[in-house]
Amino acid sequence: MIRWWICMLQLTELFVSSVVHLLYGLYIFSTAVAGDLSQAWSEGFFKPVSKEDRGTTTTTTKTTNFDDLPPIVLIHGIFGFGKGRLGGLSYFAGAEKKDERVLVPDLGSLTSIYDRARELFYYLKGGQVDYGEEHSKACGHSQFGRIYEQGHYPQWDEDHPIHFVGHSAGAQVVRLLQQMLADKAFKGYENSSENWVLSITSLSGAFNGTTRAYFDGMQPEDGKTLKPICLLQLCRVGVIIYDWLDIPWLKAYYNFGFDHFNMSRKKMGFWGLVGCLLGNAGPFASGDWILPDLTIQGSMQLNHHLQTFPDTYYFSYATKRTRKIMGKTVPSSILGIHPMLFIRVLQMSQWRHPPDIPPPYKGYRDEDWEDNDGALNTISMTHPRLPIEHPNRFVQNDSECQPLQPGIWYYKLVEGDHILFIVNRERAGVQFDLLYDSIFERCRKQVFRKSPQTLPNEAHH
Numbered sequence: 001m002i003r004w005w006i007c008m009l010q011l012t013e014l015f016v017s018s019v020v021h022l023l024y025g026l027y028i029f030s031t032a033v034a035g036d037l038s039q040a041w042s043e044g045f046f047k048p049v050s051k052e053d054r055g056t057t058t059t060t061t062k063t064t065n066f067d068d069l070p071p072i073v074l075i076h077g078i079f080g081f082g083k084g085r086l087g088g089l090s091y092f093a094g095a096e097k098k099d100e101r102v103l104v105p106d107l108g109s110l111t112s113i114y115d116r117a118r119e120l121f122y123y124l125k126g127g128q129v130d131y132g133e134e135h136s137k138a139c140g141h142s143q144f145g146r147i148y149e150q151g152h153y154p155q156w157d158e159d160h161p162i163h164f165v166g167h168s169a170g171a172q173v174v175r176l177l178q179q180m181l182a183d184k185a186f187k188g189y190e191n192s193s194e195n196w197v198l199s200i201t202s203l204s205g206a207f208n209g210t211t212r213a214y215f216d217g218m219q220p221e222d223g224k225t226l227k228p229i230c231l232l233q234l235c236r237v238g239v240i241i242y243d244w245l246d247i248p249w250l251k252a253y254y255n256f257g258f259d260h261f262n263m264s265r266k267k268m269g270f271w272g273l274v275g276c277l278l279g280n281a282g283p284f285a286s287g288d289w290i291l292p293d294l295t296i297q298g299s300m301q302l303n304h305h306l307q308t309f310p311d312t313y314y315f316s317y318a319t320k321r322t323r324k325i326m327g328k329t330v331p332s333s334i335l336g337i338h339p340m341l342f343i344r345v346l347q348m349s350q351w352r353h354p355p356d357i358p359p360p361y362k363g364y365r366d367e368d369w370e371d372n373d374g375a376l377n378t379i380s381m382t383h384p385r386l387p388i389e390h391p392n393r394f395v396q397n398d399s400e401c402q403p404l405q406p407g408i409w410y411y412k413l414v415e416g417d418h419i420l421f422i423v424n425r426e427r428a429g430v431q432f433d434l435l436y437d438s439i440f441e442r443c444r445k446q447v448f449r450k451s452p453q454t455l456p457n458e459a460h461h
């Protein structure tokens with residue numbers, strides 16, 4: 001009887017969280033469509049929003065006088081999208097307009113950290129995405145992907161380094177890309193080095209995994225496979241069908257990023273769909289998608305060979321929406337937390353690693369992982385701690401860490417949930433501007449390798 005109740009409770013929870021997530025997804029989607037339609041309406045004719053060009057045409061005309069300025073590249077996280085996807089909607093809620101030279105690449109919304117890092121390189125340098133022979137074979141996808149006729153920053157090298165700002169999983173993408181540059185992992189670019197990256201800013205970065213992955217359906221045993229009935233299973237089926245149907249306008253509008261897996265009905269037919277659904281092929285079969293990279297086990301594996309480099313500047317904002325009341329960790333607010341995240345904040349603050357399976361690492365303690373922002377545990381967001389803790393410094397007041405030193409993760413704690421600083425800027429209010437202004441100002445004014453660049457508008461004086 002008790003078992004039955006627990007089972008019903010779990011199914012109810014699954015139902016509620018599926019509905020909440022689906023509604024939020026639909027809400028975002030319809031906001032994007034409505035935004036586009038109203039824009040088309042006001043322009044007096046319907047002009048389909050084409051993928052790449054939207055941003056590039058405006059930036060190229062703009063950037064001519066800003067050529068000396070290193071770009072600031074904003075990297076989205078899970079379910080994220082870059083400029084041109086979802087019409088005029090901005091993942092970073094328009095923060096990209098705060099500076100003359102900002103790029104917002106689209107790296108696929110559910111692809112693995114590895115695939116995103118490869119994609120990002122070619123987005124910047126130009127050329128056809130090469131996922132690497134070994135990796136592609138192991139994961140069952142094409143070695144070559146999308147072609148970027150024109151790189152967004154082809155001159156990128158050690159003398160023309162870049163600032164990166166990553167949200168959530170985006171922070172790991174940038175770290176992996178930097179390691180790949182150091183390892184000279186791109187064919188034909190044997191000169192690459194870690195110093196192509198001038199600074200990395202992490203916003204709620206997923207450095208050491210999250211216990212939320214287990215609530216959504218990853219098995220805590222291995223951090224790689226899915227539970228038979230869970231939110232992620234529904235998501236998996238939805239994504240496979242979406243990619244199989246391959247409706248061009250819909251995919252141009254929103255893309256999970258699995259094109260290199262050839263899941264379209266035109267390519268794999270009906271039986272291919274069955275094979276994917278049964279788990280014999282596709283990203284979910286080989287584990288080459290984002291969720292396995294977000295478990296504690298997956299992050300440990302990833303982090304194993306990621307370094308913090310001595311000549312790069314690192315800054316991190318860890319978010320938190322919990323507090324301690326009489327020794328218990330609970331959500332710090334009811335109305336302040338996004339409805340989609342509230343249940344998860346509560347659940348994550350109560351997470352207990354199943355006692356019958358070995359802990360993910362030696363010295364693991366549930367209480368370290370209680371504080372969270374509804375998607376990630378706060379402890380995971382401050383700085384990389386794997387396999388040893390990387391150099392770091394807690395910052396309370398921006399003025400106390402100047403001048404900034406490279407090779408150290410400065411981190412701040414911010415009261416906010418995981419999506420406070422993205423998609424919708426009204427929620428964060430004045431905090432939104434304070435945060436992004438300080439990030440952009442740091443990139444432009446405090447972080448240099450050689451001599452400070454002259455800002456174009458200063459040069460004219």
Ligand SMILES: *[C@@H]1O[C@H](CO)[C@@H](O)[C@H](O)[C@H]1NC(C)=O
Nearest residue numbers: 140141142143260261262267
């Ligand atoms: C996917 O399709 C392309 C051609 O459309 C082919 O070159 C490639 O080998 C295919 N990849 C896989 C993994 O089947």
Ligand SMILES: *[C@@H]1O[C@H](CO)[C@@H](O)[C@H](O)[C@H]1NC(C)=O
Nearest residue numbers: 157158187188189190191192
């Ligand atoms: C690599 O760097 C060296 C020295 O910095 C330079 O001479 C050489 O042309 C570079 N090679 C490539 C392929 O860029």
Ligand SMILES: *[C@@H]1O[C@H](CO)[C@@H](O)[C@H](O)[C@H]1NC(C)=O
Nearest residue numbers: 395396397398399400401402
């Ligand atoms: C930050 O530091 C400045 C100068 O040291 C000081 O005036 C200010 O009160 C500090 N702010 C906080 C929140 O501690």
Ligand SMILES: CC(=O)N[C@H]1CO[C@H](CO)[C@@H](O)[C@@H]1O
Nearest residue numbers: 208300361379380385386387
């Ligand atoms: C914050 C935290 O607990 N980090 C852990 C990440 O995983 C490694 C496992 O090797 C631990 O050593 C860290 O303590």
